Amino acid sequence: MINSQYNPTRRTLLKGLGAASLLSPLASLPSWAASQRLYVDGLSFLPSDLGDVRASKLDAFIADISAIETLTQADGTLNYKRTFDACIKSIKQAADTVKDNPEVYLQGLTGTDIAKAKQASRTAVYFQIQGADCVEQDIANVNSSANWQHLSTLHQQGLRVLQLTHHYGNQFAGGALDNDGTQSLDLPLTPAGHQLIEALNHHNILIDVSHSSPQTALDTAKASQSPIVQSHGAARKFVNHARCSPDEVIRAIGDSGGVFGVFMMSFWLTTKANPSIDDYIRQLEHINRVGGVDCVAIANDFSLRGQENLLALNNDNSQGVKEYLDWWDSLRAKNVLGFEVEPQHVVIPELNHIDRMSRIDDALAKARFKSTDRDRFMGGNWQRVLKTVLL
Template sequence: MTDLKDVSAFPEALQPKRYDGYKSYSYLEAGADYRVWPLARELNRVPSRRPSVTPEQEARVRRLFRDELMISLHDHCFVAPEDLSQFLEFRRWGRDFTGYEGLSVSGLDAVFDNLMNGTAMITSRGGWKWDDVVYDLGMRLSDIAHQEMVVHCKTTEDIVNAKKSGQIAFVVSIEGAAMIENELDRLDILYGLGVRCLGIAYSEGNQLGGGLKEPRDGGLTVFGRQAVRRMNKLGIAIDVSHSGDQTALDTVEVSDKPIFITHAGARALWNSNRLKPDDVIRACAEKGGVIGIEAAPHTTLTERHPRHSIESYMEHFEYCVNLVGIDHVAFGPDALFGDHVGLHHALTEALSIGASRGHLSYEEVEYVDGIENPAEAFGNIVRWLVTHGYSDTDIAKATGGNVMRVLKEAWYR
């Protein structure tokens, strides 16, 4: 096993973590206690390219990773199976394999991990059921409890302590609240189970409000308004990434605390319901909230860069910075370990992929060059920022400071 406290043992690591080689469910017997699935490679799966930097710039990048908080506002840090035609069967077993090796070299101090959400289909082919979500959460946290590098995060202090101790804070997030149905107290239960960020709706409307795929968005329901107020009281951060525009605006208005758009981009650059119009981004920022820029394949495209890569991704970042200021923009790459494009093909209906596509033509890519998985995303983002003239202060805000500011208001502690 490799001890990454010695950075020379693994030169790719931007900031060494306390990784001892643990693989998911190593405490069980593979093939006897659970079915074995060949999984994708966590590192160097595809020839994704780094932004070109000088040795001096790379030294600055590494100093930033050493000194500043690095927080991903949205990712799925699981490892997908190699054979995606079997993905639904893989999911029905309920065991997600966290990419610990990839995370160990990511430089991240905290990650908002969104589990498998609507693809948790142990009891339902439709997903988003209470039993499935709780099963998904419990299984993942059981695995995390058996290793030392990733720690279940419940407070802002946990994030600070994780960085100090060479660990990664795992913030449990869920992208939509359909599973609470009309039971307000289920929010308390989710909080008690360690959930610290919750979306209003995942594309399809639910009891709380409208999703982005609905033909008409009626905004937050009366129950949705109650749910927002309960989340404020509990200390659950609120996300409107997949909500309809009116529902997002209503949520900003009703919430006493700043909210997140954890993973999206600017619709002004690409005409897709998956991205947010200027008025929603502005409203979020005016209440102190933050938008995290999304990098899932074929989302943050632009007319200048219709082939998805880190360049189109960062164009959305700069647009939002110019629109609302550096204090209200962060990064939520929405990456995973494995073939993300292939996964979208396998799960088109479950993930409402059709609703996430823009109305402009684009070339499908095999992967998002430069920001393909959680192991490389933040390193390349910071390299891009360094080479494009951003100050250390502004980089620190975008990579973690802005998120921490919102959490200190939105969380109970």
């Protein structure tokens, strides 16, 4: 059973600040709304074509720079380990790419770098690793939150967002797809995970619970002294799937002062046969209703231009979904929640496009969201969290 005893104090504070701001028409506008609206993507990748950065219109994005090792588990399914050796190499390569293209990129090290990048007509890039496997070696030697050698080294190289796990659990956290062969498990944050949360807070690294089990996410929200995020995910209200988050998790993230980024993988956004941009807006509306206006954010989880194979197929979902079916079937055989329903699509065609941020912005306006809400959703909430955590 999910333990939902998280601390509501931080959300109460956010609400109080919002109420106080109504006393002045000028104060009701957050500082980031005074200039042109920010566009921030919660998860993508450094593109091979630098032209994609300009075309995306992004002021900032969180870039997964992970390098993975593919492992076959005992039950025959695949898992992916982000080892330290692989990730330290990949983060140095990513830093070199950003440094070599100063007319396009600014490496994001603090939350204020978004404003700096925007002023210089550049795009701030914040490095993320999708899984804490890269610091598992630290557990054997750690005796304080400050003594995490591998974590410190990665931070020095530019790591600013760390996801606790990717699909499956590790020494720190339960994974969304963990399973005992008969039912989905909801594994908690481990004792080592609590140590990791303390270390991430100490290093001012943003904690990402994407791919975590619901209980791990709730435990993390309670344990962290800083806001936590789900950089990319979806609400379980619309798709009853292990990879989607129940309302308790969305609410806990909002209560922590964090954000929930809704991503572009349509089989986790809607069960309809033909997904549309309206389905994406419904997800944002639900995050707003459950987590609050300061919780809503945009994410991608594909390359900046979109899911490449679907683009090559002119967004023909009936053909593109085939590449996912073997993996899907392997999880269905393990009885993981939601995999009993075969997916019919991968992308929302209107959003599998380099100009998705403008299209989402326009759709929010059509749905009659206030301009100040759109400011928050499209980038302001991400900027606030990054400024809060990345000191």
